[in-house]
Amino acid sequence: MVAVAITWVDHSGITRVKSVPLAGLPEAAARGVGASPVFDAFLLDDSIVAGRHAGGPVGDLRLHPDLDRLTPLAGQPGWAWAPADRYDQDGGRHPQDERGLARAVADRLAARGLEALAGFEVEWVVGRTGTDEFVPAALGPAYGHARQVEVSDYAADLLAALADQGVEVLQLHPEYAPGQFEVSTAPEDPVGAADTAVLVRETIRAISSRHDLRASFSPKVLADGVGNGGHLHLSLWRDGRPLFAGGDGPFGLTAEAEAFAAGVLRGLPALCAIGCPSVASYLRLVPSHWAGCFAAWGLENRETALRLVAGRSLEVKCYDLTANPYLVVAATLVAGLAGMADRARLPEPLAVDPATLPDVPRLPTTLAEAVAAFEADEVLREAFGAEFAATVADVRRGEVALFEGVGAEQVAAATRWRH
Known part of the structure; x- marks a missing residue:
């Protein structure tokens, strides 16, 4: 493996991704990978809704890959995959984290x-x-x-x-x-x-x-x-x-x-x-x-x-x-x-x-x-x-x-x- 695809699914059902080299996975798991909360307002054509709580340029989240689901991808040699939990920068679960809601x-x-x-x-x-x-x-x-x-x-x-x-x-x-x-x-x-x-x-x-x-x-x-x-x-x-x-x-x-x-x-x-x-x-x-x-x-x-x-x-x-x-x-x-x-x-x-x-x-x-x-x-x-x-x-x-x-x-x- 050379890289890990860290995915989440947005409200429009599109699987979004940020990837890290394999050497960076421990850091990603410990501190998360930065991502904008704007993805909560994406439509299927990648346009952005100016919503009541999402859609602006301000803010940041941390994507934490779930290493229990880390999977080498047979269809993409050299790649692995892990689903992400989304957290705010203070360590709390992002209020629109879909995976976290399912777990709750x-x-x-x-x-x-x-x-x-x-x-x-x-x-x-x-x-x-x-x-x-x-x-x-x-x-x-x-x-x-x-x-x-x-x-x-x-x-x-x-x-x-x-x-x-x-x-x-x-x-x-x-x-x-x-x-x-x-x-x-x-x-x-x-x-x-x-x-x-x-x-x-x-x-x-x-x-x-x-x-x-x-x-x-x-x-x-x-x-x-x-x-x-x-x-x-x-x-x-x-x-x-x-x-x-x-x-x-x-x-x-x-x-x-x-x-x-x-x-x-x-x-x-x-x-x-x-x-x-x-x-x-x-x-x-x-x-x-x-x-x-x-x-x-x-x-x-x-x-x-x-x-x-x-x-x-x-x-x-x-x-x-x-x-x-x-x-x-x-x-x-x-x-x-x-x-x-x-x-x-x-x-x-x-x-x-x-x-x-x-x-x-x-x-x-x-x-x-x-x-x-x-x-x-x-x-x-x-x-x-x-x-x-x-x-x-x-x-x-x-x-x-x-x-x-x-x-x-x-x-x-x-x-x-x-x-």
Whole structure:
């Protein structure tokens, strides 16, 4: 190794980086690496929102690499990676440190004697280089082995790189859209799952580049396409016992698991500002695309926003990969904890396609609607803190303004290669 990439993910879901030579890593770990807090106000196109608490030229932070996650990068020979915790210069956690928020919420769970395990499904499309248009690098049928054969060496190199990096892959398969694939990884603690989501995406990006290919994780690569999701899977445990199995509730849910799921379901409109945080997200969240655009739940129902995986976990299907994974796990756990505090109950599950029913509520259909729901959600605002919550809203409204009056094709093109 000659250098270490120290990354954090901003509020727009972009992985930002500062790097140090390997010889400088001990100093970076001890004292941190300087970085401006202005990144809290970055939009996906690198423009800067003049927000209420971020966006100016004044101030400095310290990036402290987490050496427990230090990983030599198989897809970038000579490089290693470590996620950063962001601290103020006086040593306190930066009030908008996304990774720190995820850890704080996980600690709240632990204080209740609970453990959460989480994992992300990472969907992406692989395209040809040399053009900003999307030209799929594999043309075989959806879910077809022929598609995987077309990029067999690429897929093998990707799996080998992830294995070398200590990432436990559960499965890799072609997805529905042209050139689309999905990789799922083993469940971990919430912060670890978010770290792994970052590492997996950047590994996909690196291996794609080494094969002269280009990866896009955008929720809408083509305006008339299916789009990429970033589904979150969550399970709860107490004293080594799973709470999503063996209970007296619907489909074997324990009372605690039902209350947790009900809290997430109740919070979904506001959670969309976190898990579906881009204008392009709402091009994906449409009926009959298995995107989970309905505020409902069901057993193995892939059109409801919440899918109960029988006896195992809860899948939040509406989320996509323009989201910051640390904020996703933090906000979802906060909503679930609120449901547990209220002993919330789930409504009746749906066993049919919600689009066939007349009165199933939709999730927000625009980013502006999601931001309004987020700002009205006292539970999330309190968990984030006033400064953090206000900046999230400012950044989301900045993206809304950025794409004001812009058509779907232009939104897809502008977003395509940013995530």
